[in-house]
Amino acid sequence: MVDFIKRNGNDLFKNRFFRFIFKNTQFVFILRLFVTLIFFYAIFMGFYDSSKDNIFTTALFWGIFWPFFIVTTLPTFGRIFCGICPHGFLGKYITQIGLKKKMPKWMQNRFIGVMLLFIGWWGVYYMFPGVYHTPLGTAALFGVMTLLSFIIYFLYRDMGYCKYICPIGTALRGFSKLSFTWFGSYNTACSDCKSFDCAGTCHYGLSPFNFNKKESMDDCTLCMSCTHLCEAISFKFVPPGQAIYKSLKL
Numbered sequence: 001m002v003d004f005i006k007r008n009g010n011d012l013f014k015n016r017f018f019r020f021i022f023k024n025t026q027f028v029f030i031l032r033l034f035v036t037l038i039f040f041y042a043i044f045m046g047f048y049d050s051s052k053d054n055i056f057t058t059a060l061f062w063g064i065f066w067p068f069f070i071v072t073t074l075p076t077f078g079r080i081f082c083g084i085c086p087h088g089f090l091g092k093y094i095t096q097i098g099l100k101k102k103m104p105k106w107m108q109n110r111f112i113g114v115m116l117l118f119i120g121w122w123g124v125y126y127m128f129p130g131v132y133h134t135p136l137g138t139a140a141l142f143g144v145m146t147l148l149s150f151i152i153y154f155l156y157r158d159m160g161y162c163k164y165i166c167p168i169g170t171a172l173r174g175f176s177k178l179s180f181t182w183f184g185s186y187n188t189a190c191s192d193c194k195s196f197d198c199a200g201t202c203h204y205g206l207s208p209f210n211f212n213k214k215e216s217m218d219d220c221t222l223c224m225s226c227t228h229l230c231e232a233i234s235f236k237f238v239p240p241g242q243a244i245y246k247s248l249k250l
Contacts, residue, residue, distance in 0.1 A: 001193070001195050001197045002189045005186055007234065010236045010237040011234050011236050012236065013227070013233075022227065023224060023228065028224060031084060032084050032086075033089075035084050036086040036089055036090065039086040039142075040086070042060040042061065042142075043142055043146070045135065046139020046143075050139075052134070056135075058133065061142060062132070065081075070172070074172060074176060076179060076180060077181050077222070078217075079169075081168075082169055082172060082222065083221055083223045083224060085168075085221075086146075087145070087146065087149040087166065088159065090150070090153075091149060091159055091161060092159070094153040094154050095153050095156075095158075095159065098154035098157075099154065100157040101156050101157065102156065102157065103157075107156075107164060107165070110173075113164060113165055113166055114167075117167035117171060120141065120145075121167070124141075145166075149165070158204060159203050162204065162219065163219045169221070173219070176217075180237055180238055180240040180242075181236065181237060182234075182236050182242060183208065183217055183220055183222060183235050184208060184209075184236070185211070185230075186234055187209070187213075189231075193230075197229040198226035198230050198232075201225050202225065203225065204220070206218050206220055208220070208226050208233055
């Protein structure tokens with residue numbers, strides 16, 4: 001664990017504003033709790049008032065969550081949406097009290113998320129074009145996804161739902177490589193580290209100090225949990241698509 005680090009000029013954590021919104025534990029917790037309450041209220045309203053007069057449910061999921069927040073943050077900050085996602089937020093607590101089994105090999109397949117995306121979204125949408133335009137259809141979709149996520153969180157460790165099953169996470173994982181931010185660490189500080197607190201606190205079983213070496217952020221959802229324990233963690237501005245260029249050795 002490092003208590004102080006001299007940050008580079010392109011490190012967002014050097015800026016007080018970004019440090020507050022990403023590293024302030026109270027602010028981050030309140031934000032996630034607020035998003036979670038709004039999320040479940042929208043699902044409840046979709047079942048409670050399924051008439052067209054209820055525009056809140058459809059506007060939240062198809063107006064604010066997806067076209068606005070995800071589309072604007074994905075090419076800029078990356079998978080920030082996953083960091084405040086209600087499923088991931090509650091999943092960390094469910095996993096702690098769950099069975100903590102190892103996810104079977106056949107489930108550790110990202111094509112499951114792709115399949116759910118095509119069947120749950122495109123398949124249903126083309127067979128029943130208007131279903132997701134209704135509050136009930138929208139609430140049913142996200143209600144089923146929520147129930148599925150909670151079951152998997154309870155059964156398996158290391159947030160397996162986020163890694164392999166979540167259709168939204170599957171899509172964001174690919175597109176996030178186009179963002180102009182990079183989450184990693186300062187190698188000079190990590191080389192002398194003996195505690196590896198950042199890896200120990202990661203609910204996904206990741207090691208942020210290896211991201212630079214591997215030239216990949218793996219399944220990091222930018223939940224920022226590790227940043228609260230060690231100052232060596234960085235969140236830097238980089239050229240857009242740097243992860244793709246490095247992986248292709250361009």
